[in-house]
Amino acid sequence: MINVGIVGATGYAGEELIGILIRHPKVRITNLSAKIVKPRVFSEIFPKFKNTLDLVCAEPDIKKIISQCELVFLALPHTASMKIAPSLLNAGKKVIDLSADYRLKDVKTYEKFYKTKQKDRVYLKEAIYGLPELYREKIKKARLIANPGCYPTAAILALAPAIAFGLVDLSQIIIDAKSGVSGAGRKAAEELIFSEINEDFKAYKVNTHQHMPEINQELAKLANKLINVTFVPHLLPLNRGILETIYVKTQRHLPAGRQSRHKEARRQGLSSLYKKFYEKEPFVRIKDEGDFPTLKEVVGTNFCDIGIKDYGNIIIIIVAIDNLLKGAAGQAVQNMNIMYEFPEYSGLT
Amino acid sequence: MINVGIVGATGYAGEELIGILIRHPKVRITNLSAKIVKPRVFSEIFPKFKNTLDLVCAEPDIKKIISQCELVFLALPHTASMKIAPSLLNAGKKVIDLSADYRLKDVKTYEKFYKTKQKDRVYLKEAIYGLPELYREKIKKARLIANPGCYPTAAILALAPAIAFGLVDLSQIIIDAKSGVSGAGRKAAEELIFSEINEDFKAYKVNTHQHMPEINQELAKLANKLINVTFVPHLLPLNRGILETIYVKTQRHLPAGRQSRHKEARRQGLSSLYKKFYEKEPFVRIKDEGDFPTLKEVVGTNFCDIGIKDYGNIIIIIVAIDNLLKGAAGQAVQNMNIMYEFPEYSGLT
Amino acid sequence: MINVGIVGATGYAGEELIGILIRHPKVRITNLSAKIVKPRVFSEIFPKFKNTLDLVCAEPDIKKIISQCELVFLALPHTASMKIAPSLLNAGKKVIDLSADYRLKDVKTYEKFYKTKQKDRVYLKEAIYGLPELYREKIKKARLIANPGCYPTAAILALAPAIAFGLVDLSQIIIDAKSGVSGAGRKAAEELIFSEINEDFKAYKVNTHQHMPEINQELAKLANKLINVTFVPHLLPLNRGILETIYVKTQRHLPAGRQSRHKEARRQGLSSLYKKFYEKEPFVRIKDEGDFPTLKEVVGTNFCDIGIKDYGNIIIIIVAIDNLLKGAAGQAVQNMNIMYEFPEYSGLT
């Protein structure tokens, strides 16, 4: 049984995290905090938690958090996390940060895309990118987890096997991404009000979104080569879920050593290849050849579902996750489960 | 051909009004203004108007409006209208005000429900409540129209015939109202963002909504008696439309003079009675006995559709309008058409 | 650990039931059946269950069900249940029927509202109406549960205390009900397709809905008097949830014995009264005076939330449930928990 705190409890990811942790058999929530005018019983803010969680939620009090918790989730906007995380880590606490502050190892890239200074280069070096399917062993020993972004989680899981097997022309990876509105966070903004978004659909931040360098960073590590994906996010008029349709070209000119492996891969079928790659993963499901996932199948779950098919020289990969679960709070709990050697699916079924 | 101005062009009602006036054969839009940081071509703010309206929209400049327009629509939040209307009226202009500022004849009631001072008692006296079905003759000669609220338009049209015929127990009128989100206006507010409203439904301002005294005022005039309706508005997760389900008790104890008329009314059927009452109205449609309107049938039109049926001692009336048309901009144009003796449906079909 | 079967596994209630039972610590699902062309692995029909439930779903085979299960849930359309239940009961199995077949004790009323013969009068007599808040003791010993309808669950729980305390004029109870679309079941019908319902809102079966006699039957038992509610259901453009706004008149002329109790009740406030009435109930939550529930607070939970306030001679009660949980599958599991003396909230948190 561990004592955990959540900073940023009133955002969508924080609310979701609390919903999971309440049901988690090994966790006791001991501190809730958020940007809030005055302290309030949490179930007064979110009446759905009445009779299940009656803690008070107040402005974060670092000393109190340190004395009450051994693990702290930061469900904050970027820039806010790097102000709080160092004190917690210095006091020997573990931190899972859901913001972008510790995700990008290259400080210049962070500063360009987030338009703010990276202020904690010490812990930035130590932070582990919390994608269990790629970094499980490092997560086990980590003190600070940079929980991946929602779009990158889907994109990286969808592309990792194809890149690992050298199937893909790395010069041209096109990611057409669509996200539900909760991805924009709970904030008053005219462009987010219901009548603006309902019955509308649009692209935004075309090829300039701040999740693009995160995808590039991780794919580059897999490919051992610089990567520049083309990335166009769109806003869906629905609450939750991300679906990405990814178009890659098959690799034509292979180094001699890879040709046979590549041929073999395509002979088996890409679905089989993906199934093997992820066979031990509790939260990745690969569709049979020709089948593709829908949002509905993953919303409310921590699963990442992937369909892949080869159409001559183009491979189409479709991937779906719940942006608040596998794309945020669910993955954060999965990381906690790994760090504390709890069953990886605890609280997530 | 008349020159008109719209103050408050960027709100939902203003935008709708402009869409109608562009198509109106007798109207030239000569001035657009709104609360806006710096002047912008209107079709840059609303790209859908590109190639159809290319006026600049700026902060309201009263002198310019006076020199360019003979009729001005005020599509403003309450309190803003009564600051602007007097100057326009003093300069000999006609004004159709879509806010609540000139609707309530009783100043105390206005101040109680709108929590602000009524500052223009002079023109308040003169203002005509712009519900054409009840006040067409007065509208013809009016200089200042108080365009009715959306909920009251539906409620009053639904109840007027039943009250006029003395069919209703006036001590108990229950209005269960449901409105689309555009009724709340275009404003940044956390409770209006998509993820809060989508897949939710709730009552708000239960029996305390500011449209309640407006309904009471108008029904009282019809009944020649104080009226206190029970009024519960709800928020529907859709863009536009109001549907109200109204429950009244049939009047039992009638004054001798009214009994035969009342009996006759119920013998004919309430639908027939309503059809007769509204037979010359271009924008009220009465359903056959047992049929009730749906939102879809009226959204995008200026119609008010009404179904009514007698269930023993309870009469159920269901009424539907488009809140932005018959409930705001459409009715404003209908009023303009009457004031200028244009065909009443001009621009509205 | 008990073995259960679900007949009608592919409808909305069946699907929901399975989602709950998978997580239930005391239940093993041993048989799934439905109207289905040929047997299929359930997770092929509903890919979201992949890796969590891999049973085959086939046409119901009564012998197999009897040999594999001790409790059977019937999540079937009405008329289908009463064809299957008797064989199961004769074989000593327990049955929780989610259809309407065993709810109405008066056969004529059933036949009038459901337009079909009631064919099993023997077990009809024995069936217990499965509303735990009113009939927990009987449910404990029941073999056959008639699981309540969704609208009646909300209406009865909202009205029971007020009627029990004699606060209500029984001659006039008005229920304005609004339901999400899943209440209509999973069936191909032109009026249910997305483009017909999205952005629309309407009343249907005005004062003729088949759930009306069910509400009347149960309220009459509480009041010891015939009851005829006025009941207007409406269709909301959202997936799940029921919200009912109920208008009752306060009882004026009380028998001498009841006057003081009544006064006392109103002095304390209706919310306090309701809180006391339901204080031991795990799934009923009463709002503080002046607060009313929203759909969002109950969707995804088995809670029934109630707000109540006295407005002079009218009392307004607003009640919200998830129609697939407390209004169907959740309540069915709650009944099972009571029958088997499992903790009442098992599987439901």
Added chain:
Amino acid sequence: MINVGIVGATGYAGEELIGILIRHPKVRITNLSAKIVKPRVFSEIFPKFKNTLDLVCAEPDIKKIISQCELVFLALPHTASMKIAPSLLNAGKKVIDLSADYRLKDVKTYEKFYKTKQKDRVYLKEAIYGLPELYREKIKKARLIANPGCYPTAAILALAPAIAFGLVDLSQIIIDAKSGVSGAGRKAAEELIFSEINEDFKAYKVNTHQHMPEINQELAKLANKLINVTFVPHLLPLNRGILETIYVKTQRHLPAGRQSRHKEARRQGLSSLYKKFYEKEPFVRIKDEGDFPTLKEVVGTNFCDIGIKDYGNIIIIIVAIDNLLKGAAGQAVQNMNIMYEFPEYSGLT
């Protein structure tokens, strides 16, 4: 003034067509027909047309249509049109067919993708593909118009200038298309019911959709070369509108004669190029460099809005139309206006 008939009046495209034609100053609707059990007044089926259209709608009676109309719109499913069109054309009538029956010049391709025989090869040869921006002169003299599909209208208009200017690597054109649900037609089908589609998003007919060969056919004519686009349509949970995000590679190896033209094009900027290409078109609007269209800007209009930007070696084009207007009924009326030399925007503003 011309007399027109609509066959298939009760589908979404037919309903939309009627809404436009009612307002058209040069058109009288003289015959309405559809697959229908018994003749009904049209405004009884669609109450929103009450008081504006009171014709009877019956099964199509070819003789009557011939005697009452000079132009007939066929708003039918494919295969139904080619059974009716020949009799009308033989009788000297003009026909605008909204189905796919006369769109694909290659019979084998039609039969492969529509899985049915092409039965009218005579008129197939004569049919003009009704995309005014490309074929206006031919439309003027046409007797039979094959009105384009919704996805192809958007895709072809978005790609035509880039292909005409030789900017594009023709071996790789990726169209990621998203459509509202009305595109699927008004038909009872379990996968189209509200609760299935609401809050879901998915790809369907991945790279196998029947609109793909239509796009290929038209782009090939422009390019003078075989084209095979990659085409993935997705279903949006909203009523109307199509948005396509198109990814093309810039052409590298140009024939000598084209190089300077190509350079010049890229120097000017692609938006300017597109603006020039479409400068006389009343219904195509090009965004400024870096701006992209949203559904909301075109829904309810006949406009096709296009944004285009060059990102190194990838060009991204985003195009939006209302699938029922520019993608069906609006374009059909635009074609009629051209055929009869009415102002091209008549009825469409």
